[in-house]
Amino acid sequence: QKEVEQNSGPLSVPEGAIASLNCTYSDRGSQSFFWYRQYSGKSPELIMFIYSNGDKEDGRFTAQLNKASQYVSLLIRDSQPSDSATYLCAVNSGGYQKVTFGTGTKLQVIP
Amino acid sequence: GAGVSQTPSNKVTEKGKYVELRCDPISGHTALYWYRQSLGQGPEFLIYFQGTGAADDSGLPNDRFFAVRPEGSVSTLKIQRTERGDSAVYLCASSHSGLAGVRNTGELFFGEGSRLTVL
Numbered sequence: 001q002k003e004v005e006q007n008s009g010p011l012s013v014p015e016g017a018i019a020s021l022n023c024t025y026s027d028r029g030s031q032s033f034f035w036y037r038q039y040s041g042k043s044p045e046l047i048m049f050i051y052s053n054g055d056k057e058d059g060r061f062t063a064q065l066n067k068a069s070q071y072v073s074l075l076i077r078d079s080q081p082s083d084s085a086t087y088l089c090a091v092n093s094g095g096y097q098k099v100t101f102g103t104g105t106k107l108q109v110i111p
Numbered sequence: 112g113a114g115v116s117q118t119p120s121n122k123v124t125e126k127g128k129y130v131e132l133r134c135d136p137i138s139g140h141t142a143l144y145w146y147r148q149s150l151g152q153g154p155e156f157l158i159y160f161q162g163t164g165a166a167d168d169s170g171l172p173n174d175r176f177f178a179v180r181p182e183g184s185v186s187t188l189k190i191q192r193t194e195r196g197d198s199a200v201y202l203c204a205s206s207h208s209g210l211a212g213v214r215n216t217g218e219l220f221f222g223e224g225s226r227l228t229v230l
Contacts, residue, residue, distance in 0.1 A: 008151070032217045043202060043221035044154065088153050092217050098167050099144070099219060101153035 003027060004091050004102035012108045019076040021105050023089030026070070032092035033065055035074045038104065039085045047087070048074065079109045113137065115222035117203050123228045124193055132188040132225045136205030143186050144219060145178055146202040154202055160186060193229045200224040 005024045013019045021035075032051055036044035048063040050056045050072065056063045062075040072091075076083055086104040093100070116135040124130055136143050141162050146154035156170040163183045171177070175193075180186040190197055204219035 004153075006153075034217065036219075043223055044219075045221070046218045049217060090219075098156060098159055099217070100156060101146070103151075103153045 002102075003100045004089055006087075006089050006102035006105050008103055009106040010108050011105055012110055013079050015079060015081060015109055015111050017079050019079045019083065019107055019109070021074040021076075021087050021089075021107065023072045023074075023102055024070055025072070025089075025091045027091065027093045028067075028070065030067075030070075030091045030093050033063070033072045034090040034092070034099070035061075035063060035072075036088040036090060036101075037085045038088055044088055044101075076107075079107075081109045081111050083107060084109045115203055115205055115220055117201075117222035117225050119225055120223060121226045121228075123230065125230050126193060126195060128193050128229075130190045130193055130227060132190075132201050132203075132227070134186045134188070134203030134205075134222060136184065136186070136203070137220055140205035140207060140220070141183065142206045143180060144204045144206075145186070145188050146204065148200045148202055148224070149198075157188070157201075190227075193227075195229050198227055198229045200226050 003026050034049045035047045037047050038044045050063040050065045060077045064073045086106045088104045089102040090099050118133045143160040145157040148154045158168045158178050159166050160180045175191045177189045202224045204221045206219050
């Protein structure tokens with residue numbers, strides 16, 4: 001079992017719709033959870049981080065964490081074509097700072 | 112500059128050659144990471160430095176790969192006897208360690224990567 005799992009996609013949504021991206025992780029000791037966005041040919045950049053169970057909202061983005069289910073998700077409201085990118089889920093297992101990434105989900109927002 | 116700097120941006124080499132990839136982290140960041148990313152995959156962890164020491168090198172694929180950070184700042188990833196399977200983008204990232212009272216969100220700041228092609 002991979003440490004961090006994501007559906008590779010592509011996930012296609014129409015402009016203005018809600019995009020829902022999901023991630024599961026295997027290490028129950030994981031403490032910090034991140035969503036990075038990576039445009040084609042570019043490096044990853046942080047979108048959201050979340051530490052506690054529940055929802056965390058930042059503008060059009062909402063991260064959701066459920067530690068009991070070992071599940072973290074990212075919702076993007078009012079999706080824009082500029083949101084088209086690969087979204088990487090990343091997990092810090094605590095103790096020290098090794099950060100493990102999933103394979104990423106490619107999102108396509110159709111105008 | 113203010114960001115993470117990686118050189119070279121592109122490196123083409125022949126199978127069996129030796130390669131060095133350099134990373135200059137953000138000033139003041141004590142944590143430094145190397146990842147490898149192949150097409151269509153997420154970044155694969157290679158090694159993590161806290162200061163000068165390698166805190167975790169469990170991701171290095173074999174003994175052909177080695178990394179150093181002698182003064183706790185610039186790091187060099189060294190690959191001996193390169194193989195075609197080593198072709199990938201090598202990403203370096205740095206972050207606050209959370210030590211000395213600096214609030215650490217865990218955010219990694221990535222460089223633009225070094226694209227290695229082994230022919």
